[in-house]
Amino acid sequence: xxxxxxxxxxxxxxxxxxxxxxxxxxxxxxxxxxxxxxxxxxxxxxxxxxxxxxxxxxxxxxxxxxxxxxxxxxxxxxxxxxxxxxxxxxxxxxxxxxxxxxxxxxxxxxxxxxxxxxxxxxxxxxxxxxxxxxxxxxxxxxxxxxxxxxxxxxxxxxxxxxxxxxxxxxxxxxxxxxxxxxxxxxxxxxxxxxxxxxxxxxxxxxxxxxxxxxxxxxxxxxxxxxxxxxxxxxxxxxxxxxxxxxxxxxxxxxxxxxxxxxxxx
Numbered sequence: 682x683x684x685x686x687x688x689x690x691x692x693x694x695x696x697x698x699x700x701x702x703x704x705x706x707x708x709x710x711x712x713x714x715x716x717x718x719x720x721x722x723x724x725x726x727x728x729x730x731x732x733x734x735x736x737x738x739x740x741x742x743x744x745x746x747x748x749x750x751x752x753x754x755x756x757x758x759x760x761x762x763x764x765x766x767x768x769x770x771x772x773x774x775x776x777x778x779x780x781x782x783x784x785x786x787x788x789x790x791x792x793x794x795x796x797x798x799x800x801x802x803x804x805x806x807x808x809x810x811x812x813x814x815x816x817x818x819x820x821x822x823x824x825x826x827x828x829x830x831x832x833x834x835x836x837x838x839x840x841x842x843x844x845x846x847x848x849x850x851x852x853x854x855x856x857x858x859x860x861x862x863x864x865x866x867x868x869x870x871x872x873x874x875x876x877x878x879x880x881x882x883x884x885x886x887x888x889x890x891x892x893x894x895x896x897x898x899x900x901x902x903x904x905x906x907x908x909x910x911x912x913x914x915x916x917x918x919x920x921x922x923x924x925x926x927x928x929x930x931x932x933x934x935x936x937x938x939x940x941x942x943x944x945x946x
Contacts, residue, residue: 711855
C-alpha cells in the first residue's frame with residue numbers, strides 16, 4: 682500500500698508532534714451506502730478540529746489543506762464546518778458494484794500515480810459482492826499504523842507512539858446494505874446502519890457484514906396471511922353475534938290469557 686505524496690499525509694508527518702502536544706483531533710470517516718439495485722454512494726470526510734486547523738494554516742502558509750485537486754474524477758466536494766471541525770466531505774455516486782470498484786481503485790496510490798488523499802488506500806480492498814439475493818462486505822485491514830495510514834508513515838522524522846497517535850485520530854467506516862442484516866461484526870448496529878471504529882493499536886481486523894433481500898412473493902404471502910386472519914376473525918364474530926341473538930330470542934316469555942290461550946300481539 683502506497684501512501685502517496687498528498688498534503689494530507691504531509692500534514693500528519695510534519696505535525697504529529699504538535700498534534701499530540703495540543704490534543705488535536707483528526708477525523709477520517711468513510712460512509713458507504715448500497716441500494717437494492719447495486720447503485721449507491723460513497724462519502725469520505727477528512728476534517729480537523731479548530732486547534733489543528735490553526736496549526737495547519739501556519740504550516741501551509743495560509744494555503745488550504747483540502748481542495749478539489751485532491752479528488753479523483755467523479756467525486757464532488759463540499760466544505761465541512763460543524764461541531765468545531767473543518768475540512769471536506771467528498772462524495773461519489775455509482776450505478777453498480779463494478780462502478781464502485783472503479784471508484785475505489787482510483788483512490789489507491791502507486792509509484793506512477795500518487796494519491797493526493799493518500800490515507801484512503803485501505804478502502805479499495807473493501808469491495809462488496811452480490812450473489813443472488815445476498816450482499817456481502819469484507820474489508821481486511823492490516824495491523825499497526827501502516828495498515829491504516831500507508832507504508833512509510835512509521836518511517837517519519839519523529840518516533841511514533843501508536844497509542845498516543847490513536848488518541849488524536851478518529852477513523853470510522855460505516856455501511857448501509859439493502860435488505861435484512863443477517864450477520865456482521867460491527868461495533869454499532871442501528872437498524873440498517875453498521876459502524877466500525879478503527880484503531881491504530883488493532884493487531885489487524887476484518888470488517889464483515891452480510892444482508893439478504895426478502896424472497897420474491899414473501900411480502901404478498903404476509904399480506905394474504907393477514908387478510909385470511911382478518912376474515913377468520915370477522916366470521917367468528919358474526920357467528921357469535923347470531924348465536925347470542927338466537928339464545929336471546931328463545932328465552933323470551935310467552936304471554937297467555939287467563940283461560941290458557943296464547944296472547945296475540
